[in-house]
Amino acid sequence: MSNGIEFAHVPVMVDEIVAAFAGIPAGVVLDGTLGGGGHSEALLDADERISILGVDRDAAALSAASQRLSRFAGRFRASHRRFDDVDGAMADASVTELSGALFDLGVSSHQFDAVERGFSYRASAPLDMRMDARDQVSAHELVNESDESELVRILQEYADERFAVRIARAIVAARPVEDTVRLADIVAAAIPAPARRRGGHPAKRTFQALRIAVNAELDVLPVALDRAIGRTVKGGRIAVLSYHSGEDRIVKERFRFHSTGGCQCPRHLPCGCGAERTVKLVRVASKPSAVEMERNPRSTSARLRVAEVI
Numbered sequence: 408m409s410n411g412i413e414f415a416h417v418p419v420m421v422d423e424i425v426a427a428f429a430g431i432p433a434g435v436v437l438d439g440t441l442g443g444g445g446h447s448e449a450l451l452d453a454d455e456r457i458s459i460l461g462v463d464r465d466a467a468a469l470s471a472a473s474q475r476l477s478r479f480a481g482r483f484r485a486s487h488r489r490f491d492d493v494d495g496a497m498a499d500a501s502v503t504e505l506s507g508a509l510f511d512l513g514v515s516s517h518q519f520d521a522v523e524r525g526f527s528y529r530a531s532a533p534l535d536m537r538m539d540a541r542d543q544v545s546a547h548e549l550v551n552e553s554d555e556s557e558l559v560r561i562l563q564e565y566a567d568e569r570f571a572v573r574i575a576r577a578i579v580a581a582r583p584v585e586d587t588v589r590l591a592d593i594v595a596a597a598i599p600a601p602a603r604r605r606g607g608h609p610a611k612r613t614f615q616a617l618r619i620a621v622n623a624e625l626d627v628l629p630v631a632l633d634r635a636i637g638r639t640v641k642g643g644r645i646a647v648l649s650y651h652s653g654e655d656r657i658v659k660e661r662f663r664f665h666s667t668g669g670c671q672c673p674r675h676l677p678c679g680c681g682a683e684r685t686v687k688l689v690r691v692a693s694k695p696s697a698v699e700m701e702r703n704p705r706s707t708s709a710r711l712r713v714a715e716v717i
């Protein structure tokens with residue numbers, strides 16, 4: 408494990424996730440974001456009729472989770488893929504249909520804690536932020552080679568950064584930027600002093616935006632949801648935990664699309680467009696309990712949406 412640290416990640420809304428999958432048809436649940444395997448372990452413990460196909464693009468997560476879940480031999484298989492490659496992961500494990508799919512989006516605490524991965528603005532490391540070390544583009548390329556206008560787009564689109572223009576200009580002026588703490592200092596200096604003192608670390612949004620861009624997180628999400636819904640049997644469920652508005656917007660939009668079949672007929676008239684609904688909505692943007700938020704501050708922004716295939 409990197410830096411010799413344990414794979415530390417506290418899974419979010421575990422009871423709600425177990426409840427979301429209670430009573431699904433027996434079979435295979437795709438855990439598209441295996442991480443440390445906390446959710447998978449809870450699901451395997453809760454229902455012996457299910458097995459898990461665990462997917463992660465991060466090799467360190469797969470190895471940690473495979474160790475943690477070794478006691479479920481025969482009920483757990485792992486696949487090193489991006490989660491939009493649902494078909495590839497299923498083929499790896501000779502699985503033909505799913506009873507459910509779970510996506511617990513974003514990064515794990517372990518990825519932040521592994522300083523050398525460059526996700527954190529709190530410790531000095533090369534700019535990287537790739538979840539999958541096999542990927543070509545890292546934060547270093549984005550920070551040092553993107554046009555100023557592209558940096559502005561990334562900061563606005565992926566983090567709603569108010570000071571995107573100032574930050575992008577400062578980054579371009581300071582190039583080459585090699586290091587996480589150096590980048591954090593450039594960002595902090597670009598933000599007006601009164602705003603710098605509000606709302607957490609001034610570089611938090613910039614780091615979030617770069618991470619999302621490096622890993623194309625918002626591009627792969629709708630594809631993954633569509634494919635998982637398409638491969639899940641009737642009565643099976645899809646549960647998604649998102650952590651910021653950009654993710655949640657996509658989940659809401661895809662679930663709405665599948666729950667209406669894209670029908671836009673007037674509500675007061677019978678549907679005449681032939682749209683086919685493929686899911687019903689089971690949970691809409693549920694939040695963690697106050698107790699969980701207090702115990703695990705990382706859970707505060709979590710929103711859980713669950714849909715059932717019909």
Ligand SMILES: C[S@@+](CC[C@H](N)C(=O)[O-])C[C@H]1O[C@@H](n2cnc3c(N)ncnc32)[C@H](O)[C@@H]1O
Pocket residue numbers: 416417418419439440441442443444445446447462463464465468488489490491511512513514515516538624627
């Ligand atoms: C929040 S953590 C999941 C934690 C996990 N639920 C647990 O209980 O330990 C998210 C994980 O998903 C992985 N991940 C994020 N986006 C991915 C993608 N597009 N494809 C595959 N894995 C992805 C990350 O590498 C990370 O390990």
